[in-house]
Amino acid sequence: MEQRKKAIVIGAGFGGLSSAIRLQAKGFDVTLVEKREQVGGRAYQLKKEGYTFDMGPSLITAPFIIERLFSLAGKKLSDYVELESLDPYYRIYFSDGKYIDYNGNAENIKSQMACYSQRDADRYDAFFKDIKGVYDAIITDGLGAQPFMSWGSMLKFAPQAIKLKAFLPVYSFTAQYFKHEFHRFMFSFHPLFIGGSPWKAPSVYVMIPYLEKVGGVWFAKGGMYSLVKAMESVFKEIGGTVRTHTEVKKIVVEDGVARGIELENEVLKADCVVCNADIPIVYKNLIDSKWRKKWTDKRIDKIHMTMSCVLLYLGVKKQFPQLKHHTIVLGSEYKELVKDIFDRQIIPEEFSMYLHAPTKSDSNMAPKGCESLYVLIPVPNLKSGIDWKKEIEPFTNKVLDRLEEKMGMEGLKDNIEVMEVFTPDDFKNKLNSHLGNAFAIEPRLMQSAYFRPHNRSEDIERLYFVGAGTHPGGGVPGVLLSSEATDKCIVEDFNL
Numbered sequence: 001m002e003q004r005k006k007a008i009v010i011g012a013g014f015g016g017l018s019s020a021i022r023l024q025a026k027g028f029d030v031t032l033v034e035k036r037e038q039v040g041g042r043a044y045q046l047k048k049e050g051y052t053f054d055m056g057p058s059l060i061t062a063p064f065i066i067e068r069l070f071s072l073a074g075k076k077l078s079d080y081v082e083l084e085s086l087d088p089y090y091r092i093y094f095s096d097g098k099y100i101d102y103n104g105n106a107e108n109i110k111s112q113m114a115c116y117s118q119r120d121a122d123r124y125d126a127f128f129k130d131i132k133g134v135y136d137a138i139i140t141d142g143l144g145a146q147p148f149m150s151w152g153s154m155l156k157f158a159p160q161a162i163k164l165k166a167f168l169p170v171y172s173f174t175a176q177y178f179k180h181e182f183h184r185f186m187f188s189f190h191p192l193f194i195g196g197s198p199w200k201a202p203s204v205y206v207m208i209p210y211l212e213k214v215g216g217v218w219f220a221k222g223g224m225y226s227l228v229k230a231m232e233s234v235f236k237e238i239g240g241t242v243r244t245h246t247e248v249k250k251i252v253v254e255d256g257v258a259r260g261i262e263l264e265n266e267v268l269k270a271d272c273v274v275c276n277a278d279i280p281i282v283y284k285n286l287i288d289s290k291w292r293k294k295w296t297d298k299r300i301d302k303i304h305m306t307m308s309c310v311l312l313y314l315g316v317k318k319q320f321p322q323l324k325h326h327t328i329v330l331g332s333e334y335k336e337l338v339k340d341i342f343d344r345q346i347i348p349e350e351f352s353m354y355l356h357a358p359t360k361s362d363s364n365m366a367p368k369g370c371e372s373l374y375v376l377i378p379v380p381n382l383k384s385g386i387d388w389k390k391e392i393e394p395f396t397n398k399v400l401d402r403l404e405e406k407m408g409m410e411g412l413k414d415n416i417e418v419m420e421v422f423t424p425d426d427f428k429n430k431l432n433s434h435l436g437n438a439f440a441i442e443p444r445l446m447q448s449a450y451f452r453p454h455n456r457s458e459d460i461e462r463l464y465f466v467g468a469g470t471h472p473g474g475g476v477p478g479v480l481l482s483s484e485a486t487d488k489c490i491v492e493d494f495n496l
């Protein structure tokens with residue numbers, strides 16, 4: 001009888017978990033190796049004094065992609081996780097202190113937009129008609145789950161991309177439809193959700209509002225970590241092995257072929273290795289330079305990493321009615337904010353914030369009458385040279401003051417029972433993230449599709465990548481699609 005092939009997956013973020021499930025379901029014996037105490041990666045969980053926090057992703061879109069993963073393992077998502085649709089998807093506070101409750105209902109959004117510009121409201125339908133084309137190409141026709149391994153694959157997509165204006169930056173695409181700066185923000189900020197600049201990310205990302213509109217925005221009861229735990233359970237139930245608290249020190253390469261991994265005191269052999277860890281760090285630190293013809297240190301140093309963020313996890317003995325489950329607070333200057341983060345690389349004076357208040361949907365996330373709150377503030381990555389050990393305390397105070405003053409969250413500071421802070425240094429040290437990036441490799445045109453690190457290593461046979469740093473990119477749906485693209489490479493290479 002033929003022996004089952006062995007696969008090793010390095011890193012248990014959504015990408016690693018997803019690849020591990022896929023390969024185990026395909027008949028490999030998979031070992032998933034994770035450096036941290038628990039699985040989840042950026043989707044980690046913090047529990048303290050009765051408060052539960054999702055530390056990273058909070059917003060679920062395109063649940064059908066998650067369902068697809070569970071069903072290929074013979075499982076049903078709804079048997080593991082209870083998803084609840086959110087309405088509004090998020091509340092957006094603009095710099096004039098007013099807000100729009102954003103959802104997928106055209107008439108609702110148009111009537112709120114009309115308060116600022118009737119002309120813009122009238123352009124809503126045309127915008128959605130056009131971004132549907134982008135959605136159809138990426139999701140319905142499957143380009144997001146298709147590995148772009150050759151120039152040919154890129155050239156084949158080019159005519160369609162030109163027609164869809166997919167090479168325009170997201171902001172420019174949006175500005176063709178809307179005049180008012182608030183509306184331009186509302187339909188162009190989505191690259192910031194995955195760490196990219198709306199002025200540099202190609203307009204394929206403009207399809208996110210369409211993805212939200214047709215698929216909804218969802219919350220997993222118990223938090224995003226319920227989905228992480230569900231994926232870990234599925235993987236174990238179908239026979240997979242998880243080893244946490246285990247850092248991979250090297251990828252073993254023989255004659256240009258990945259043969260396994262080196263741990264502190266152990267070598268694990270495998271027929272293929274799938275990497276979910278941050279790609280620049282993997283190439284630089286885990287693979288001997290003699291095997292790297294394409295991904296040399298010099299080339300890696302030229303990669304643009306995404307921005308980072310500061311996160312405050314606050315357990316507060318009080319609830320705040322001005323917040324929805326997801327609330328975005330836009331600073332006064334959208335373009336200047338993006339310039340501060342990506343070009344000037346300074347802590348923005350007029351920073352924007354994203355707040356997650358899951359207690360609005362699930363009271364079990366905090367003690368009765370309390371709020372489990374996270375505040376995310378986009379900041380530059382560590383290339384900026386910002387010394388967060390020095391800056392974090394005054395910055396935290398500034399954020400709390402801003403919430404009290406600008407958002408009217410009176411008594412916030414006096415009612416904080418739990419406060420934990422996560423900085424770009426934590427992304428670097430806890431997640432092995434290059435330059436403390438929060439969202440992997442930046443989504444910009446020359447780092448997309450064929451130009452992004454491929455799902456199959458160009459340098460080493462039987463080495464694959466999955467997760468936000470490879471095609472198609474960041475965000476939970478993107479990362480799950482990347483595991484589908486990686487899967488296709490492995491199926492081809494192993495004649496499955």
Ligand SMILES: Cc1cc2nc3c(=O)[nH]c(=O)nc-3n(C[C@H](O)[C@H](O)[C@H](O)COP(=O)(O)OP(=O)(O)OC[C@H]3O[C@@H](n4cnc5c(N)ncnc54)[C@H](O)[C@@H]3O)c2cc1C
Pocket residue numbers: 010011012013014015016033034035036039040041042043055056057058059060061193194246247248249276277278309311376430431432438439466467468469473474475476477479
């Ligand atoms: C604050 C924040 C909020 C977000 N919000 C959303 C959201 O609401 N919705 C959404 O869709 N997306 C969101 N995202 C994006 C989304 O979370 C990520 O794109 C996704 O979780 C990344 O998954 P991944 O599998 O690529 O990598 P990761 O989650 O980073 O996993 C990589 C894993 O590799 C491990 N590792 C690294 N080096 C080694 C090694 N040498 N040995 C062993 N293990 C190693 C790391 O510890 C880590 O666990 C958010 C991201 C952040 C940071």
